[in-house]
Amino acid sequence: xxxxxxxxxxxxxxxQDKFRGAFIGAAIGDxxxxxxxxxxxxxxxRRQFQLDQLDRFVDWERITTYYKAGNKNYIKLPLSSxxxxxxxxxxxxxxxxxxxxGSFNPETFSKFELPLWLQYELGGGSGTKAxxxxxxxxxxxxxxxxxxxxxxxxxxxxxxxxAMRILPIALVNIESSTKLYIDIWRNSIIxxxxxxxxxGALLLADSIKLLIENPQSKVEWVDGLIEKCSNYSQLxxxxxxxxxxxxxxxxxxxxxxxxxxxxxxxICKETIEYLELVKREHNTGxxxxxxxxxxxxxxxxxGAGNITVVASILFLCRFNDFQNGSNxxxxxIIPIVNKIGIDTDTIAYFAGAMLGVKYGLQSIPExxxxxxxxxxxxxxxxxxxxxxxxxxxxxxxxxxxxxxxNLNLPKISALLxxxxxxxxxxxxxxxxxxxILKDDNITPTWQGRHIHFVKLELVFGQTxxxxxxxxxxxxxxxxxxxxxxxxxxxxxxxxLDEFKNIxxxxxxxxxxxxxxxRKLKFERKDKAIYNAFITWLWASLPNKNE
Numbered sequence: 001x002x003x004x005x006x007x008x009x010x011x012x013x014x015x016q017d018k019f020r021g022a023f024i025g026a027a028i029g030d031x032x033x034x035x036x037x038x039x040x041x042x043x044x045x046r047r048q049f050q051l052d053q054l055d056r057f058v059d060w061e062r063i064t065t066y067y068k069a070g071n072k073n074y075i076k077l078p079l080s081s082x083x084x085x086x087x088x089x090x091x092x093x094x095x096x097x098x099x100x101x102g103s104f105n106p107e108t109f110s111k112f113e114l115p116l117w118l119q120y121e122l123g124g125g126s127g128t129k130a131x132x133x134x135x136x137x138x139x140x141x142x143x144x145x146x147x148x149x150x151x152x153x154x155x156x157x158x159x160x161x162x163a164m165r166i167l168p169i170a171l172v173n174i175e176s177s178t179k180l181y182i183d184i185w186r187n188s189i190i191x192x193x194x195x196x197x198x199x200g201a202l203l204l205a206d207s208i209k210l211l212i213e214n215p216q217s218k219v220e221w222v223d224g225l226i227e228k229c230s231n232y233s234q235l236x237x238x239x240x241x242x243x244x245x246x247x248x249x250x251x252x253x254x255x256x257x258x259x260x261x262x263x264x265x266x267i268c269k270e271t272i273e274y275l276e277l278v279k280r281e282h283n284t285g286x287x288x289x290x291x292x293x294x295x296x297x298x299x300x301x302x303g304a305g306n307i308t309v310v311a312s313i314l315f316l317c318r319f320n321d322f323q324n325g326s327n328x329x330x331x332x333i334i335p336i337v338n339k340i341g342i343d344t345d346t347i348a349y350f351a352g353a354m355l356g357v358k359y360g361l362q363s364i365p366e367x368x369x370x371x372x373x374x375x376x377x378x379x380x381x382x383x384x385x386x387x388x389x390x391x392x393x394x395x396x397x398x399x400x401x402x403x404x405x406n407l408n409l410p411k412i413s414a415l416l417x418x419x420x421x422x423x424x425x426x427x428x429x430x431x432x433x434x435x436i437l438k439d440d441n442i443t444p445t446w447q448g449r450h451i452h453f454v455k456l457e458l459v460f461g462q463t464x465x466x467x468x469x470x471x472x473x474x475x476x477x478x479x480x481x482x483x484x485x486x487x488x489x490x491x492x493x494x495x496l497d498e499f500k501n502i503x504x505x506x507x508x509x510x511x512x513x514x515x516x517x518r519k520l521k522f523e524r525k526d527k528a529i530y531n532a533f534i535t536w537l538w539a540s541l542p543n544k545n546e
Contacts, residue, residue: 016386017360018212019171023091023382024375025329025356026167028368029348030087032337034123035060036344037085040507043542045338047504053338055330057081057371062122063506074502074512077122077453077465078440082371085123087349088378090165092462093117094187095381096399102172102388104183108401110135110142110190112409112430119412120464123345125303127157131191136409142190143244146255155256158194160305160346162187162201167353168381170205172388174212178238180205185239189248192305193255195267200305202232203271204350207313211358218317222279225313229272233265267306274310282317290314296342303343311342312350320355329355329364377461399460402430416454416468432459444498496529500536508542 036045036054045051049058061076097109114132121129131154134140134147146154166184173180184205188198206228207221215221239245249260256263274294281290295301296311319332332355336348356364369375384398410429416436425435438455450470457463499516506512520530 014360015212015389016383017362018357019386019389020379020382021356021359021361021364022167022171022208022353023356023378023385024361024369024372025352025354025364026091026349027084027088027352027374027378028364028372029333029336029350029352030345031057031082031084031372032333032368033343033345033348034062034083034085036337036340037123038507039340040509041542042338042340044340044507053334055334056367061505063502063509063512073444074506074515075442075444075451075467076502076505077467078442079122079465080373080455082368082373083122083465084373085345086117086121086125086128086161087123087164087346088373089117089121089464090128090161091167092377092381094165095168095385098168098172098385098388098398100388100395100397102391103179104169104187106142106186106190109187110145112401114190115409116430120466122465125159125161126152127154127159127197128161128191131157135190142186143248144251145190146193146251154193155252156194157192158196158305159192159303160197160200160308160343162192162197163204163305163309164346164349166201166205167208168385170208171357171385173205174209174389178241180209181235181238182242185235185245186242193252195264196307197305199232199267199271200307200309202235203229203306203309204353207309207350207354208357211354214358216322218282218320218322219279221322222275222282222313222317226272226275226279229268229275232268236261236264271306271310274307275313278310278314278317282314287314287318291339291342296347302341303346308343308347309350312336312347312354315347315351316354328359329368374462380461412456412466413468416452416466417470426456428458434458434464437463444502496532496536499529499533500540503537504540508540513537 032054035058039045042053045054048060051058059079059081061078063074064077065074093113094104094109097105097113099105114128115136117124118129118132130147130149130152131145134145135142148154166187169183169187170180173183181202184201185198188201192198203225206225210221210224210228215224236245236249252260277290277293291297291311291314294310294314295304295307301307315332315336319335320328329352332351333348336342336351337344361369372378381398384395387395410431412428412434415426415428425433428434434456436454437457438453440453441450442453443451452468452470454466454468455463456466499520503509503513503516516533517530520533
């Protein structure tokens with residue numbers, strides 16, 4: 001009896017270590033891949049970080065856009081070593097929306113987590129952001145969020161935004177396929193209407209489920225996934241257990257003007273073909289050619305849900321021996337984040353979760369664990385999911401939401417617009433107290449407003465970044481005078497240097513270059529800077545044909 005009890009305790013410890021490994025591994029892959037996601041070639045790694053390949057965390061700056069009075073501008077966001085992106089942010093948001101009974105709550109996720117996430121998102125996809133904005137409308141519910149904007153629409157949204165947040169649901173429901181598939185449908189259709197988005201979430205969940213069962217070979221694992229995909233055509237019977245599925249399907253068919261079952265079966269067949277390709281050629285085939293064949297370099301498909309999960313499976317089969325867990329993490333993740341042109345952060349996130357759940361937290365190198373953002377909170381959430389999986393009867397929900405779903409959500413940036421210098425924290429409705437850890441003035445020298453990038457630590461342990469605009473009228477008279485004086489002495493050379501830095505940091509992105517040229521010619525109307533910028537640009541372009 002005692003020996004059996006000891007065995008059970010040992011098994012439980014190993015299982016908990018796998019849950020922790022999945023969360024930490026995913027976040028590390030996300031944070032590393034986030035750095036290289038929009039690089040144009042490997043030379044950028046050498047130029048920015050003096051490294052032959054990215055194999056460690058580094059401090060870096062992300063070029064992003066913001067709009068003011070209809071004008072698009074570019075700013076650089078300083079990110080600390082180990083900072084993660086929307087993949088991990090949405091994973092944590094999903095975990096908070098799982099109730100103490102283990103069921104996913106689409107109401108709290110759609111009406112609290114997603115709209116709040118808009119205010120601190122880093123690297124969020126266009127589909128998920130459009131969905132979150134649409135959910136601010138009190139007449140829109142999680143099951144009828146058929147948004148349609150000038151740049152994207154619900155039925156065209158087949159990206160990996162659903163798959164990247166499904167890990168908590170997958171872990172909690174390892175032993176209950178029916179509940180797993182229903183909650184995946186509930187979570188995915190809030191933001192993604194194209195079958196590829198839903199397929200990616202299902203495939204990642206079953207990849208995790210099969211890996212935790214410890215397959216003995218790569219072929220055994222991929223064969224298991226092919227079998228799962230072959231049965232996905234029958235999932236409508238399971239989804240129909242949710243009374244809302246029928247109405248959602250009818251609306252989908254009316255909007256798309258096609259049969260959902262037919263479209264779903266097409267994506268099932270497509271995914272099986274990709275998995276068969278991985279099974280045949282993962283060891284011997286040319287890696288770039290395989291990635292090309294499944295669409296990882298094509299702009300229209302490189303971020304698709306099913307394609308990015310298949311890509312992560314390919315990298316695991318290619319660089320992981322499946323027998324010995326030592327060094328497997330780095331052997332798989334580093335090639336992914338250095339494969340410029342693919343969706344590096346999300347594919348590395350998927351692979352990190354898979355490696356973590358197979359080999360456990362102890363297999364992940366300390367140099368990554370020591371620097372990943374929110375390590376302790378990630379462990380807390382992983383342990384919550386483990387307690388849900390083991391059906392801990394004394395468990396309470398990890399987060400408490402307000403009863404009403406029609407609250408006016410707080411504007412975090414508004415709370416930070418005019419902070420007293422003595423304040424070290426703010427109170428955010430719903431999220432609670434937030435400690436101000438860092439407040440960086442990132443205002444470009446050519447910009448006429450204060451733009452700050454503020455790092456906050458929420459009371460429950462997660463840290464977030466927020467962009468804040470502050471008018472000069474909100475600053476002290478002394479600060480305003482200093483700013484006015486500094487603006488008056490900024491000469492053409494300093495402004496030119498600022499524009500050059502922006503172009504270099506964007507990897508000579510053509511859209512960034514054109515925006516700066518327009519600004520110089522039509523807003524500043526400074527012929528000297530315009531000509532100097534053109535001369536520098538021509539001498540510096542990596543590829544003059546562009």
